[in-house]
Amino acid sequence: MLQVEMNDEVFEAKLGERLVSVARRNAAHIGFYCDGNGLCTLCECHVLSGADQLNEPTEVEHTWLTDDRLAEGYRLGCQMSLRGIGRVRVLTRAEEMRRQLDAVLSPPAGTTALENLRPLLDNIVAMNWQHIGRWPANLVDGFQRLGLVALFWPFADLNLLISDTVRITQRLLAADSPSVAAAEQKPARPPAREAA
Numbered sequence: 001m002l003q004v005e006m007n008d009e010v011f012e013a014k015l016g017e018r019l020v021s022v023a024r025r026n027a028a029h030i031g032f033y034c035d036g037n038g039l040c041t042l043c044e045c046h047v048l049s050g051a052d053q054l055n056e057p058t059e060v061e062h063t064w065l066t067d068d069r070l071a072e073g074y075r076l077g078c079q080m081s082l083r084g085i086g087r088v089r090v091l092t093r094a095e096e097m098r099r100q101l102d103a104v105l106s107p108p109a110g111t112t113a114l115e116n117l118r119p120l121l122d123n124i125v126a127m128n129w130q131h132i133g134r135w136p137a138n139l140v141d142g143f144q145r146l147g148l149v150a151l152f153w154p155f156a157d158l159n160l161l162i163s164d165t166v167r168i169t170q171r172l173l174a175a176d177s178p179s180v181a182a183a184e185q186k187p188a189r190p191p192a193r194e195a196a
C-alpha cells in the first residue's frame, strides 16, 4: 500500500488516487469547497518531497497557479494524483497557514510575533495575487469545463462534503485530545477507486 505524508501524518493511499481524496478520507486539514472541481483552489498543497511520484501539473493548475507558484512546489490537491510508489510529503495550504498564524499568536521561543507575521502575509499575498493575475481566464476555464450551473453548485455529493468538513473540523478542534487521536488511527472509509 502506498503512503502519503500529509501535515506530518502518514496515510495509506492507492496508485492514481488524488491527494484531496486521501486528505478527506483521513480528515486531514485541507480545503475542498468546490468538491474537487478545480474551482476554489482551497485544496492547494505545498509538495515538500516526492514531486516525481505525482502526475504533471494539469491544465487546470496552469489556469490557477502562476509558474512561480508551481515551481515552488504548490499544486492543487484535487488535480495531483499518485503515479509512483515512492513516498510523497505534502503540507496543505490550510495547515501551512494555520501553523503560520499560530506562530504569530503564540511565537515559538526565540521568535517574535512580528517576524512570524511576514511568512503569513507573504503567503496570503502570493495566494491572492495569483488568482487576481489569472482572472478572468480561471473563471472562463471553469465555465467551459463545467458549465454555468456548476460554477455556483459544483457539489456532486453534498452530504459527503458536509460530513467530511465536519470530521476535519472536529479533528482540528480535538487535535490535542489523545483519545481522539487514538480513535482516528484507522481510515473512516476505504480508499476511493480512481483512474490511474
Ligand code: FES
Residues within 6 Å of the ligand: 020, 031, 032, 033, 034, 035, 036, 037, 038, 039, 040, 041, 042, 043, 044, 076, 077, 078, 079
Ligand atoms: S477542491 Fe476546489 S480546487 Fe481543488
